[in-house]
Amino acid sequence: VGARKTDRVVRHHLPDRLYHWIMAAAVLTLLGTGFLPILGWKFEWVTAHWIAGLMLAALVACHIVRATVWLDFWSMVVGYDDLRSGWLAVGQALGRKGPPPLKPGKYSLLQKLYHFAITAVVLALVATGILMLLKIDTPLWRRNPYWFSDHAWGVIYAIHDLCAMSVITLLIAHVYFALRPEKLWMSRSMIIGWISNADYRSHHDPARWPQQQGGE
Amino acid sequence: MELFRFASSVYGQPVLLGASWNLLPWFLGAGGAFIVVHAIYKVVTGSSGA
Numbered sequence: 001v002g003a004r005k006t007d008r009v010v011r012h013h014l015p016d017r018l019y020h021w022i023m024a025a026a027v028l029t030l031l032g033t034g035f036l037p038i039l040g041w042k043f044e045w046v047t048a049h050w051i052a053g054l055m056l057a058a059l060v061a062c063h064i065v066r067a068t069v070w071l072d073f074w075s076m077v078v079g080y081d082d083l084r085s086g087w088l089a090v091g092q093a094l095g096r097k098g099p100p101p102l103k104p105g106k107y108s109l110l111q112k113l114y115h116f117a118i119t120a121v122v123l124a125l126v127a128t129g130i131l132m133l134l135k136i137d138t139p140l141w142r143r144n145p146y147w148f149s150d151h152a153w154g155v156i157y158a159i160h161d162l163c164a165m166s167v168i169t170l171l172i173a174h175v176y177f178a179l180r181p182e183k184l185w186m187s188r189s190m191i192i193g194w195i196s197n198a199d200y201r202s203h204h205d206p207a208r209w210p211q212q213q214g215g216e
Numbered sequence: 217m218e219l220f221r222f223a224s225s226v227y228g229q230p231v232l233l234g235a236s237w238n239l240l241p242w243f244l245g246a247g248g249a250f251i252v253v254h255a256i257y258k259v260v261t262g263s264s265g266a
Contacts, residue, residue: 038237154232161235165243172247
């Protein structure tokens, strides 16, 4: 952590770290207000749930714009090199002889697959959640549950419920990897923003993720 | 185990309400099982990668 500035490689800029942690707060609020009443904790959960849901929707919209316009959108998309490296990693895990897996760019294949899964689940949650706002009165709008048939509402709720439960599984895996000792160098960068030049060189392929300081 | 929650309509027909909350322990268990399997794999192989 005490590395000189010239030994640092920026991994997550401040807006991206703020996005991550505010989104984490919104997701935890949504999980708490969504599942605690089911588990028997009785409290007025609806207001906190829809406000946190709208906050998550706004954050996701900001993230999509930022990732598309300001960040390297393709750094999170699975490419041929990722698949080839994944195949080599599977072979290595099975004891097969051959070249070692390629070093990743900014994100590894598993991180990209995780991001794809959580993106699909969260987008489905946001879309169904926005539709479910039609069922409640708020200071901003009046309820109108007659837009959909009973069956259509059932499908919307089923998608929302299944995706919400999937978030629990994905979140457990996410926190587990974030806390694993060999991943702490990376997890820490979501707080302080940077990784060391040594970590950059040992864990990443500079050709696939060129960084000024790390390349020196 | 039921995958979905149903209610009865005024005509006595089943109406879909959403996913069954009995699935919740399975999703929690899947996360826990993933941790256990991966941790065992790491201990057995001693690898430092993903």
